[in-house]
Amino acid sequence: MTPERRQELVLLRRARDLIDRRYAEPLDVPAIAASVHLSAAHFSRRFRAAYGETPYQYLLSRRIERACAMLRGGASVTQACMAVGCTSLGSFSSRFTELVGMTPSAYRAEQHPESRMPDCTARLLQRRTIAGRTSRIREARRGPAA
Amino acid sequence: MPISLHYSPITVADPEAALPFYRDALGLPVAQDVAAGGQRWITLGDTGGTQIVLSGPSAGRSAEDGEVLEELIAKGAFGPWVFSTDDLDALFERASSNGAEVVQEPAEQPWGPRDAAFRDPSGNLVRVQQR
Numbered sequence: 001m002t003p004e005r006r007q008e009l010v011l012l013r014r015a016r017d018l019i020d021r022r023y024a025e026p027l028d029v030p031a032i033a034a035s036v037h038l039s040a041a042h043f044s045r046r047f048r049a050a051y052g053e054t055p056y057q058y059l060l061s062r063r064i065e066r067a068c069a070m071l072r073g074g075a076s077v078t079q080a081c082m083a084v085g086c087t088s089l090g091s092f093s094s095r096f097t098e099l100v101g102m103t104p105s106a107y108r109a110e111q112h113p114e115s116r117m118p119d120c121t122a123r124l125l126q127r128r129t130i131a132g133r134t135s136r137i138r139e140a141r142r143g144p145a146a
Numbered sequence: 147m148p149i150s151l152h153y154s155p156i157t158v159a160d161p162e163a164a165l166p167f168y169r170d171a172l173g174l175p176v177a178q179d180v181a182a183g184g185q186r187w188i189t190l191g192d193t194g195g196t197q198i199v200l201s202g203p204s205a206g207r208s209a210e211d212g213e214v215l216e217e218l219i220a221k222g223a224f225g226p227w228v229f230s231t232d233d234l235d236a237l238f239e240r241a242s243s244n245g246a247e248v249v250q251e252p253a254e255q256p257w258g259p260r261d262a263a264f265r266d267p268s269g270n271l272v273r274v275q276q277r
Contacts, residue, residue, distance in 0.1 A: 001216050006159075009220035013269055016222065017249050050221055069256060 011036040012050050015043065016058065023062040024085045029055050064099045067092075071108040080104065153189065153197040156227060159216055159268040161186045161200040167266045168200065171244035172229065172274070173237070198227065225271030226263065234276040238262045241274075252276075 033043035086092035158164040174190035191197035204212025249263035261275035
């Protein structure tokens, strides 16, 4: 691996760690790209090439995953929406429905076999389910991340 | 018949560059350091407990496989290796003042433990939780 390639992967990894760490804060792709000193467009392309999804999809998946865990734990839809950094309930609900295949309130009312698993395992399962559905998301090229 | 994990290999880009993180930042004692055929295997951890063994991507593999592995490590594909300590805050303090890359400050996790997370110098994820 060339030093340039390694450096690029290190930056992309740090950006992904930043999403994992701060997804619940108001965070958008330009801010993430700026944190690793890359332009938003270049960063999104390279992130997708490395991780198979765009940073926007990754951020959204993290938010919805966490919201799912909160809803399974009995949080209200509004609580879950606010806790994962989404400020608009309407846009949260529609993104949630696109990714999970049902509305947040329907999800909240369902029985979840994941709640009988350790949370970290449930999280991985959830991530695979969500990852399989991200192709249905239209990329938001403009505007806030969620 | 009791059984427990004896040691776990951790593949790093360069064992020598990884050593200060595992030895000085995390505080694992070096148990063994073996060099052979241009490769190095460094065992850390108390004898009797679970130990880790640091080695390079192409130790015991083809150069091609080593190259693929090194990319995956740099991308952060591996881990977490999860350690526990009776004083997470003190450990976090020491690790961050030793220059460890912090992924997460000590925090209560929704799934139970209070823990912190670091990347080793190659990109492997290491978590440390309060015992």
